Amino acid sequence: MERSESTSLPTPAWRKQRKSTGARQQLSQDLIVDTAIRVLDAEGLDAVSMRRVAQELDTGPASLYAHVSNKEELLDLMLDRVCEEMRIPAEPDPARWREQVKEIAYEIHRVLSEHADIARVPLGSIPTGASSLRMNEMMLSVMLAGGVPPRAAAWGAERIYLYVNADAYDGSIHLAKQRASGMERDEYMARFLGQVRDFFANLPADRFPATVRNVGDLMSGDGEDRFEFGLEMLVRGIASYVPANDQANDQASD
Template sequence: MSEIPLPPWRRAVAKRPRAAKAPLTQDQIVDAGLRIVMVEGIEAVSMRRIAAVFDTGASSLYAHVANKDELLQLMFDRICAEVEVPEPEPVRWREQIKEMARHSHAVMTRYNNIARAALATVPSGPNALRLSEGMLTIMLAGGVPPQVAAWSLDRLFLYIVADAYENSLHMQNLREGQDTREYFEGFVTQLADFYGDLPADRFPNIRAHAKTLTSGSGDERFEFGLDMLVDGLARYVTDGEGS
């Protein structure tokens, strides 16, 4: 069928071509997810929410990320890249493990509650595996038996991740404008008072040691737990390297 010509009293309006959108990449999607986590937390991350950042539909993300679970794993793996892995020094193996643990904990804490993405799963991205390989190599170089090193790797990461996640839960309880130190001092005071008011006939030791039970900063308690875990490994070293 022939096309009807435009009437002479109407002017043709040139159609403006829409600018083509730059294709998305997996890195861009992960970056957007981490920005959301930093401001609003892991609960705010969704495929639809990230798609909105790029003014597109969620379906366009699936060419790069299978689902939200994979996205969270990619995000967690990304932050693992920030943790340094030192060359093994057998005589310093315990301190090297502690240094890696402190750095890992600091990175996870900095990214709000991203640590939750590592719970009830085994992070298997290249950066997370790099950390596991690094810690395992350091322990083996220090004389820790393979079986002990393997289980210790699991327990160490669980301790680091769980502590970082608990810190993030406390941060969510802060009132707007409240200082972090003010919050923790108030929390500890309330907890000590609660322990001190418990019935002495049922909880004599908790009541008597209320101040001791609530003493120490989060950093001090993290270091204490780290010492228990890492220094306790030395008893499994039989060749003298772990002394």
């Protein structure tokens, strides 16, 4: 997909127009976004600012505004660049729509998790870049091909995105804490989960009987197990909106 595709999309009403100032010739939107992602991957989203990116490019913040209107647009562009890495199905397969929905969700989670806490960007925002829209178009197309009613597909997709983004962001928080601790990932997680287990196990049993009795289940599985459980729960819920005759056909094809 050509990145120039994004220039043909309408500008969201809530975004300021870029200033048409004369910027240095060597600057470009691609270079600015590449630099911002490099800062993100190395130090996290909080380190990304127009000033910091300008410093990395050995220029002043004002020169960036000819290519990026403000930090909000920069974050949107960064997210869309990251979304280019997502591998999505070439076309919907009605017989495998549930599997395809999960494949797309796993791919979103994989890519977001590889870029520090970029998963924070779509929370409380509406991604409008070409790559984000391409991914959303396929998610909706897959559900609709599987017989999911349009409203259930639209709302179901939005709930899946929220779940995936939140889970990836939660993982990025632990990654940041692990790096700050100086521990390896397995050592950090073992200590953290051990502390949580001890806390639950030592709660007053008369006040928290269900928690104390079920510490084993509360602490069972790893992040991948729990992500799969939550995703399957969502997909089954969306599938429940498929008309009964379509569900019968879907089950017959499995």
